[in-house]
Amino acid sequence: MGMLNVLVTVSLAYVTFLFMVAFFADRAAARGRSKWLQSPLIYTLSLSIYCTAWTFYGAVGYAARSGVEFLTIYLGPSIVMIGWWLILRKLVRIGRSQRVTSIADLISSRFGKSNSLAVVVTVIAVVGTTPYIALQLQSVTLALDAFAGEEVTPSVGPSATALWLAVGLALFTVLFGTRNLDANERHDGVVMAIAVEAVVKLVALVAVGLFVIWGIGGGIGPTMERISQSEIARWDVSAGRWMGLMFLSSAALLTLPRMFQVMVVENEDERHLATASWAFPAYLLLMSLFVVPIAVLGLEYMPDGANPDLFVLTLPLAEGRNTLAMLSFLGGFSSATSMVIVAAIALSTMVSNHIVMPIWLSTQGSTAMVAGDVRHVVLLSRRLSIMGVLTLGYLYHHTTGGGEALASIGLISFAGVAQTLPALLGGIFWRGATRVGALMGMVVGFVLWAYTLFMPSFGPEVFMSETFLREGPFGWGWLRPEALFGIASSDPVVHSVVWSMSLNTFTFFIFSLISFPTPLERLQGAQFVNVFDHSARPGSWSRGLAEAEDLLVMAQRILGPSEAQSLFRSEAVSQGITGYLPETTPEFLQRLEREMAGSVGAATAHAMVGQILGRASVTVEDLMAVADETAQIMEYSNQLEAKSAELTRTARQLRAANEKLTQMSVQKDAFLSQISHELRTPMTSIRAFSEILRDGGLDDAALAKYAGIIHDEAIRLTRLLDDLLDLSVLENGQVSLNERVGKIGDVLNQAVAAAGIENSRLRVVRSKVREDLMIYTDLDRLSQVFINLISNALKYCDAARPRLEVxxxxxxxxxxxxFIDNGSGIPMASQDVIFEKFSRVGSDQAAGGAGLGLAICREIMHRLGGTVSYLPGQGGGAFRVILPVTVVRSGR
Amino acid sequence: MARKPENPIFLERERYRMRRLMDAARLAPVLAAFLFLLPLMWSASEAVKTASVLVYLFAAWGLLTAVTAFLSRKLHKIPRDKWQERP
Incomplete structure (x- = not known):
């Protein structure tokens, strides 16, 4: 029992270590210290999830059975990586520019953001990957059994091991795979853990290899001699299998959901591909270098009937090298777990974005303005999907009970996911590919794969009866699953791949030729195929009646408030508009849609924006841009476009300036009448009461009362004049700032105390987060701004239970x-003018201000190098004070 | 549009080299496929040993890795916005 206990302890320690690696990597990334996390080395190592337990244990078994043929599984991907300039570079560029979240998202996005297409790809991926996950669970179970020998007690049977493993993996994936709804779907913690596992499995396999060659084989020469005398000494490989498997593994590198996840979605920088192009083939080379020696010596030394799939483990064990065997177990464990984790993340993203979310959205009625934070729903749906995927894998393992040779499930799985290859490559290289073609091609390929390979692989009497397999359905020989059209092949995998891939491709082509794409498809097609020529083309939305504020409300729920606000803000700035609400130009809508696609997938994002806009359509300009083929026209129209964009911008600025001037002229008139009014009211009462005093004949009480009124009015007058003076000093830049270091919380404390809210009903709610930040600025002036904003809320917040959140x-x-209150806020029309002098919302003379407060605030913030602005779409009156970070940093 | 005056010999030469480098990168996978399929020619002939095929394949693999590393490092130095399909 001792050996097994040690093994379990070591494994648990290793798992704890991986949790810590993922945790610290995530934390480093969150703090922006992720430079080393994003190196090309980490990227290359993360690609190594291609090497699963199938590689780690299965390759040796494969080599023991069929000799050198196992190498095709690694040569194929090497060819694709060496040819990175042709395909991968384009995939990664498209993935980044279109904010793609999965391979289903890419295909759906290319063919007009069609969700039905995404559903088909998702189904193919789930069906193709579930057996593979089961395979990983099985490999760990088998390895544990091999270690335990006869020690296994009935209570810890194979199935229990697989169950606990699945639960642990689900936990890890949920913890680190769905920590946040990252705008670009990157998981630094997971990637780092996988990179560590990649090193472990390489070291383990190389260590076993070195031990086998020098420890048992007696050096390179003698080992080669043994290879030449072994059962697999003869080079007799079928050309069909050699080419077929090489093709299949190349296709798998591009289409496996987990490979797409690490290669495209988690890619930080396109240039990492340049490094991976040679480093990844080198990694594969090292992984397969010792496979044949281990297989040959295993066949020689191990007793007959020993499972060759476990030679990597059993050979060191048989030689009494327990530490090496333990390392080898950890290598296999790493291979299995990293594959399962990434596959679960990739599949759950697809299932959640393309199946769960659309269903959930459709149950929410016809509007995208759903209540609550959509991000929680997305995260929950991802988590449930991860658990669902792992449950499926476990159930598959449980029902089939394992037993088959490891390699066969792997190849079947490869052939399944490869059915998306024609649509994928056709989509990025051929403008004429259409949605109908892609859909038909994939369905035909998938059905053929299931019929000729997947279902027969369960053996007779599971899906297909013995006679069905031998004579075909209804005795039609030409429909026999393993010999379609009477062409019997010696090899079911090659047979299935040839038929399913070729008919898939033909169908894809023919239906693409005869169908007609929608405008959105053509637009997306042009953007995908010509991604290097113009990564930013005009958008797909007609200028509708979209309310920018509605869009902001929706975007805040999906992207999070600060991300959405900064997106809207930056767009407004580039349009030359101040504030948070840009004009809803097609360019902006496309940008917004892409950002949201990073969270919920292209099809859902498109549908949500479509619901707010009322309709989805493509403008004439967009179509013309697609139709423009020649470079000359392109250049000419680009120039025109640039000019017209500039004109539009200028016109927009002029329009805004004109509007403002008109308003200011009205204000100027108002200013004069205001100021005379403001000055006259106190003056009138001062004059009247001083006349009464002059006339005499009053008792002491009346005398004191009238003198008091005169005094109060004089103070009010002085305050008004002080404000005016203050404003003019600020505006002329004559103010001298008294800068010092202080805690921002203290400034807020001071402001809250001075705003006079003790006896009012207004409740000020402060989140204490970041209140202990030190700042270096004129604290008194800043406090003046805060006092103003708080007393504004006090005056104007009209809620039954007024509440101000800071x-x-x-x-x-x-x-x-x-500063966000729960009142009715400021109407759109007034948002532009509230910072002007004497502007007051409504006719609220009652509030008693002269309308100078916000104007002073604005001037102060301007002097302090920051801004104060109105923040729309927060469900109440909301103001945002922005301090430049230099003010904060130098205060530290 | 008149072309901007530029230092023709140097720039053109530079750009020419860049394009040929990209051509090489495009052809690399063809070379790889050729080298990896070559052993199929041998199987018809007299008993070829697994050991020698292995040595050949790993040698070819290593060579291709080295060639790709060389090309990638050169391409890596080209600014990314010049990674275009057409001039």
Whole structure:
């Protein structure tokens, strides 16, 4: 029992170590210290999830059975990596520019953001990957059994091991795979853990290899001699299998959901591909270098009937090298777990984005303005999908009970996911490929694969009866699953791949030729195929009646408030508009859609924006841009476009300026009448009461009362004049700032105390997060701004239970302090003018202000190098004060 | 549009080299496929040993890795916005 206990302890320690690696990598990334996390080395190592337990244990078994043929599984992907310039570079560029979240998302996005297509790809991926996950569970179970020998007690049977493994993997994947709804779907913690596992499995296999060659084989020469005398000494490989398997493994590298996840979705920088192009083939070379020696010596030394799939483990065990065997077990464990984790993430993203979310959205009625934070729903649906995928894998393992040779499931799985290859390659290289073609091709390929390979692989009497397999359905010989059209092949895999891939491709071509694409498909087609020529082309939305504020509300729920606000803000700035609400131009809508696609997938994002816009259509300009083929026209129209864009921008700025001027002229008139009014009211009462005083004949009480009124009015007058003076000093830039270091929380404390809210009903709610940040600025002036904003809320918040929320946010290069109340807010029409002098919302003379407060705030913030602005779409009046981060940093 | 005056010999030469480098990168997988399929020619002839095929394949693999590393390092130095299909 001792050996097994040690093994379990070591494994648990290793798992704990992986959790810590993932945790610290995630934390480092969250703090922006992820430079080394994003190196080409980590990227290359993460690609090694191609080498699963099938490689680690199965390759040796494969070599023991069929000799050198096992190498095809690694030569194929090497060819694709060596040819990175042709295909992978384009895939990665498209993946980044279109914010692709999975292979289903890429194909659906290319063919007009069609969700039905995404569903088909998702189904293919799930059906193709589930057996593979089961295979990984099985490999760990088998390895554990091999270690335990006869020690296995009935309570810890093989199935229990697989169950606990599946539960542990689900836990890890949920923890690190769905920590946040990352805008670009990257999981630094997971990638780092996988990179570590990649090193472990390479070291383990190389260590076993070196031991076998020098420890048992007696050096390179004698080992080669043994190979030449072994059962697999003769080079007799079938050409069909050699080419077929090489093709299949190349296709798998491109289409396996987990490979797509690490290669395209998790890619940080296109240039990492340049390194991986040679480093990954080198990794594969090292992984397969010792496979044949291990197989040959295993065949020689191990007793007859020993499972060759476990030679990597049993050979060191038989030689009494327990530490080496333990390392080997950890290598196999790493191979299995890293594959399962990434496959679960990739599949759950697809299932959640293309199946669960569309169903959930459709149950929410016809509007995208659903209540609550959609991000929680997305995360929950991902987590449930991960558990679902692993449950499927476990059930598959449980029902089939394992037993088959490891390699056969792997190849069947490869052939299944390869059915997406024609649509994928056709989509990125051929403008004429259409949605109908892709859909028909994939369905035909998938059905043929299931009929000729997947279902027969379970053996007779599971899906197909003995006679069905031998004589075909209804006795039609030409439909025999393993010999279609009477062409019997010696090899079922090659037979199935040839038929399914060729008919898939033909169907794809023929239906693409005879069908007609929708405008959106043509537009996406042009963007995908010509991704290197123009990565940013005009968008797909007609200028509709989209309300920017509705879009902002929706975007906040999907992207998170600060991300959505900064997106809207930056777009508004590039359009030359101040504030948070840009015009809903097609360019902006496309950008927004892409950002949201990073969270919920292209098809869902498109549908959600479509619901707010009311309709989805493509403008004439968009179609013309697609139709423009020749370079001359392109250049000419680009110039025109640039000019017209500039004109539009200028016109927009002029329009805004004109509007503002008109308003200011109205305000100027208002200013004069306001100021005379403001000055006259106190003046009138001062004059009247001083006349009464002059006339005399008053008792002491009346005298004191009238003098008091005169005094109060004089103070009000002085305050008004002080404000005016303050404003003019600020506007002329004559103010001298008294800068010092202080805690931002203290400034807020001071402001809350001075705003006079003790006896009012207004409740100020402060989140204490970041309140202890030190800042270096004029604290008194800043406090003046805060007092103004708080007393504004006190005056204007019309809720039954008024409440003001004050929170501090870190926006990266700036610090924002938000003041959000629960009143009815400021109407759209007034948002532009509230910062002007004497502007008051409504006719609220009652509030008693002269309308100078916000104007002073704006000037102060301007002097302090920051801004104060109105924040729309927060469900109440909301102001945001922004301090430049230099102010904060130098305060530290 | 008149072409901008530029230092013709140097720039053109540079760009020419760049394009040929990209051609080489495009052809690399063809070479790889050729080298990896070559052993199929031998199987018809007299008993070829697994050991020698192995040595050949790993040698070819290593060579291709080295060639790709060389090409990738050169391409890596080209600014990314020049990674275009057409001039």
């Amino acid at each position: 929170s501090i946010r870190d926006l990266g290069d700036t610090l924002a302090i938000d």
